[in-house]
Every structure is written in structure tokens, then in C-alpha cells.
């Protein structure tokens with residue numbers, strides 16, 4: 001079995017279209033734009049075998065039609081969202097076998113950013129892989145457009161129950177902005193400071209800060225740390241009232257980030 005590589009194709013403003021490939025076959029995650037994908041496939045002489053969609057937003061689906069005009073591909077995507085180009089709807093617990101890539105993906109439903117948002121998880125060696133669209137970002141999380149704070153909170157809990165060595169392939173390069181907010185919320189977090197240094201170095205070289213991994217996110221991402229007393233105190237200062245429930249803390253933190 002060829003070992004898998006995962007390559008970011010930068011697209012639109014700050015999207016990454018992840019290409020999972022074994023030097024012959026490729027799966028395309030969230031192609032918001034077709035042209036950069038086609039030119040990468042051509043340059044590497046890769047044959048696409050599938051498209052995987054996490055949610056319906058245009059910056060994740062906009063390239064589908066053009067790719068389908070060129071290639072006859074299965075398009076996997078959330079059953080609970082209307083995406084005309086999806087021809088293989090998937091739901092919680094479904095397992096996708098991408099035989100040419102020897103890759104098995106488990107579907108995890110994570111509503112909140114959108115109502116039907118899904119993630120794709122692969123138990124591979126040496127690291128597990130997670131493609132989580134706009135739900136979990138490095139040091140941040142997606143905006144709650146269609147779901148409730150409770151749904152988003154539960155979605156993030158679901159993702160953090162995955163093993164620590166899971167590599168997290170987020171769909172946007174938001175890391176530095178997220179870290180600036182995280183430092184406001186948790187100024188004394190030493191892991192966060194280390195992550196900031198690393199992320200700054202990467203961006204100075206125009207390199208992606210991704211993938212991140214679940215252990216790093218648990219240590220640094222304020223949206224995954226709503227039980228920590230330091231964060232609770234800080235968010236209480238923002239809201240000006242006592243918060244007793246972690247979901248309340250999470251909701252207030254998300255609102256604060258929206259205006260940060």
C-alpha cells in the first residue's frame with residue numbers, strides 16, 4: 001500500500017482544499033474552486049477518485065460542477081443539506097471505502113456551523129486524520145450560522161473524543177487571528193504561546209499552519225476549554241454576569257469572538 005499524502009491547495013481568500021493522494025489516485029475535500037485543483041492534479045498526474053463535502057457553503061462546494069464536467073466522480077456530502085452536486089449522501093456512522101486509495105473514512109455529524117455539517121475521520125497510521133470543514137479550526141471554531149450553541153458545543157466535544165494523535169485538517173487558514181483572540185482569553189497559557197511562535201514562523205514563510213492535532217487543540221483552543229476556571233472568569237468579565245453552565249460559557253465566548 002502506498003502511504004497517503006495530504007496536500008493543501010490554497011483557494012479563494014483563505015481556504016484550503018485538501019487533496020488526499022497516494023501519488024496515483026486522489027480524493028478532493030471541499031473544492032470551493034475547481035481551477036487550482038485541476039492544475040494541482042495535472043501537475044502531479046493524479047487521477048481523482050472522489051469528492052468529499054463537509055457542508056453546503058459555496059467556498060466548499062463551488063468547484064463541484066466544473067470538476068464533474070471533467071471527471072465522473074462520486075461526490076460524498078451531508079444527507080441533511082441540499083447540495084445538488086452531491087450524488088452520495090452520507091450520515092452519522094456511514095463508512096466510506098475509497099478502494100483505489102485504500103482509505104476508509106467514517107462520517108461524523110457535527111451540526112452547528114450549518115445544520116447538516118459532517119466531518120470525515122480516518123483511522124490511519126501513524127496518525128489518524130480528520131477533515132472537519134468549518135467546525136474546528138486551529139485555536140478556534142466556526143461561526144454558528146444554522147445551529148445552536150449547544151449543538152456546536154456538542155459537535156466540538158464529539159471531535160475532541162477522537163484520539164489525541166488525530167491530525168486535524170481545517171478548511172481555513174485562520175490560525176493567527178484565532179490565537180490573538182485566544183491570548184486575550186487565556187494570557188497565561190504557555191502552550192498557546194508556543195503555538196503562536198510556531199504559527200508565526202510558518203506564516204512568515206507563507207506556509208500553512210495546518211494540520212494541527214487534537215492534543216494541541218485541547219491545550220490551546222479556548223472553545224475546547226470552557227471548563228477551565230481561568231477562561232470562565234475571563235468570559236464572566238466580558239458578559240458581566242456569573243456563568244454556571246459550560247455551554248453558556250461557550251456561547252458567550254463565541255459571541256465575544258464574533259465582535260473581537
Ligand code: ZN
Pocket residue numbers: 055057113134
Ligand atoms: Zn462554512
Ligand code: FE
Pocket residue numbers: 057059060134171172
Ligand atoms: Fe468556509
